[in-house]
Amino acid sequence: DIVMTQTPLSLPVTPGEPASISCRSSQSLLDSDDGNTYLDWYLQKPGQSPQLLIYSLSYRASGVPDRFSGSGSGTEFTLKISRVEAEDVGVYYCMQRIAGWTFGQGTKVEIK
Amino acid sequence: QVQLVESGGGVVQPGRSLRLSCVASGFTFSGYSMHWVRQAPGKGLEWVAVISSNGGLQYYADSVKGRFTISRDNSKNTLYLQMNSLRAEDTAVYFCAREMSMVRGYLDYWGHGTLVTVSS
Secondary structure (H helix, E strand, O other), X not given: OOXXXXXXXXXXXXXXXXXXXXXXXXXXXXXXXOOOEOEEEEEEOOOOOOEEEEEOOOEEOOOOOXXXXXXXXXXXXXXXXXXXXXXXXXXXXXXXXXXXOEEOXXXXXXXX | OOEEEEEXXXXXXXXXXXXXXXXXXXXXXXXXXXXXXXXXXXXXXXXXXXXXXXXXXXXXXXXXXXXXXXXXXXXXXXXXEEEOOOOHHHOEEEEEEEEOOOOOOOEEEEOOOEEEXXXX
């Protein structure tokens, strides 16, 4: 089974400042046959269900602000927020779907 | 708009059964694979099961294999999760989620969840 490891698990942020979350997979998430990287990012805001932010490594979901971006390759991935806003607080999860479906442990983002 | 509404959660004793439902609206339900994902209190997300659009294929997490059964009724736009031999560690909020229509698609819409508590 593929294991997803996120760092850090807690991230205090300052509004207006950038932030980044890392995610590592135990196996490559690149499918060499189709060239896709099967890595997504979700945000679960307090008291809400998860919402899709980024899919297939770097594609923003509909309605997601362009301050969110996804990057990486193979087994190392990063979610970046260019300028954090108060509404960005919550728990961020990476998820792989190249072999089954597995989530990272989650990174809790809160305002300093 | 796409809506997924779960129901059927509650308090159940260990070893007993419970069936969850997820009613879908706002899209062609029969065209999408559907998932169940759970979240234990204060914990992260755990994928549980998936069913293909026509119901012919199902896959399960090892933690629920042999105890849980995912099914669907496309005529009723409804997804189900039959949970048998429940354990304390099955206590969680259970979310249904739609898989974007593609091979190994991402989960683009989620319900609000229904809480299952397994306790004597």
